[in-house]
Amino acid sequence: MAERSALMEGTVVSSHGRHSVVETPDGERRICHPRGKKNQAVVGDQVLWQAPPPGQGEEGTIEKIQERRNLFYRQDEIRTKSFAANLDQVLILIAAEPVFSESQLSRALIAAEAAQITPIIALNKSDLVEPFARAWERLVPYRHMGGGQHYGVLPLSLRLSSEVDRALLMQHLAGKTTLVLGPSGSGKSTLINLLVPGATVLTGEISQALNSGKHTTTSTHWYWMDKERTTALIDSPGFQEFGLHHIAPMQLAACMPDIAAHATDCKFYNCTHLHEPGCGVIEALKRSPLEDGISESRYRIYGDLFAELSHTRY
Ligand SMILES: Nc1nc2c(ncn2[C@@H]2O[C@H](COP(=O)(O)OP(=O)(O)OP(=O)(O)O)[C@@H](O)[C@H]2O)c(=O)[nH]1
Numbered sequence: 486m487a488e489r490s491a492l493m494e495g496t497v498v499s500s501h502g503r504h505s506v507v508e509t510p511d512g513e514r515r516i517c518h519p520r521g522k523k524n525q526a527v528v529g530d531q532v533l534w535q536a537p538p539p540g541q542g543e544e545g546t547i548e549k550i551q552e553r554r555n556l557f558y559r560q561d562e563i564r565t566k567s568f569a570a571n572l573d574q575v576l577i578l579i580a581a582e583p584v585f586s587e588s589q590l591s592r593a594l595i596a597a598e599a600a601q602i603t604p605i606i607a608l609n610k611s612d613l614v615e616p617f618a619r620a621w622e623r624l625v626p627y628r629h630m631g632g633g634q635h636y637g638v639l640p641l642s643l644r645l646s647s648e649v650d651r652a653l654l655m656q657h658l659a660g661k662t663t664l665v666l667g668p669s670g671s672g673k674s675t676l677i678n679l680l681v682p683g684a685t686v687l688t689g690e691i692s693q694a695l696n697s698g699k700h701t702t703t704s705t706h707w708y709w710m711d712k713e714r715t716t717a718l719i720d721s722p723g724f725q726e727f728g729l730h731h732i733a734p735m736q737l738a739a740c741m742p743d744i745a746a747h748a749t750d751c752k753f754y755n756c757t758h759l760h761e762p763g764c765g766v767i768e769a770l771k772r773s774p775l776e777d778g779i780s781e782s783r784y785r786i787y788g789d790l791f792a793e794l795s796h797t798r799y
């Protein structure tokens with residue numbers, strides 16, 4: 486019987502359906518399969534893995550997934566999609582064009598709050614002056630949330646002021662592990678390639694090696710931004726249809742800082758903030774987000790989500 490080799494530590498740096506790529510503490514990358522049938526490891530997971538017995542190829546097995554500090558995921562009625570684990574931050578990249586969906590932005594922010602991961606919003610394409618001004622205006626509630634302390638909103642022009650933007654982004658990313666999300670066309674590939682030169686070429690090669698070339702765009706990848714391996718970016722698709730079915734309707738207000746700030750002023754402790762008399766949230770709708778109020782659009786998103794999460798609970 487072949488002797489089992491020792492368990493080794495590693496970090497999951499990409500996942501391709503049945504395969505994962507695991508990076509060892511000294512930076513070596515190995516393709517691994519899960520021990521069981523289902524691959525439950527996600528990018529960012531700390532795992533214990535085992536090399537194959539001599540003569541049985543190169544591919545290791547993942548034996549254990551260590552306890553996670555957090556898990557960023559979305560959940561629709563049928564499926565759960567995990568983006569990544571053990572994150573410091575989520576960077577949500579939107580752009581002046583195409584016009585972003587505020588509901589989608591809010592959903593991603595709520596998922597981050599629910600997982601206790603710090604979100605950062607970046608608005609790209611500041612060179613498109615008028616569309617940018619409109620988008621910047623739409624972001625007023627986000628820029629001023631919590632007296633401007635809650636969410637940073639970074640203006641970017643990735644294609645034109647790349648060096649300036651790189652320096653600005655580095656102030657926020659250095660030393661951390663950040664998941665980058667964004668709708669199609671916002672400039673996510675431009676951002677990743679700016680911060681990790683050659684990233685997409687590398688991704689293509691790995692995917693090809695794993696014979697999953699055609700799925701290149703559906704997998705999640707971890708990139709190091711520095712030789713010392715202290716700053717990491719995770720690129721993940723799937724910003725669309727951001728289901729929040731893992732969040733209970735009564736938990737929603739706590740995940741929306743502008744609403745949460747007034748939810749303690751309500752007459753009823755179990756106020757839904759939808760129709761109750763003496764509701765602090767409804768009262769705050771009278772004031773603008775610049776004066777610690779709640780914007781109509783944010784309140785509408787809250788109401789829509791509350792209904793959506795209430796209808797489908799079983
Ligand atoms: N005007 C302007 N265009 C930009 C800027 N940054 C990126 N773009 C353009 O926006 C388009 C989309 O950029 P990508 O980086 O491919 O966007 P993506 O988010 O990866 O999009 P998908 O590949 O569809 O997911 C490209 O044509 C870029 O050249 C910018 O700062 N200003």
Ligand SMILES: [Zn+2]
Nearest residue numbers: 751756758764
């Ligand atoms: Zn209320």
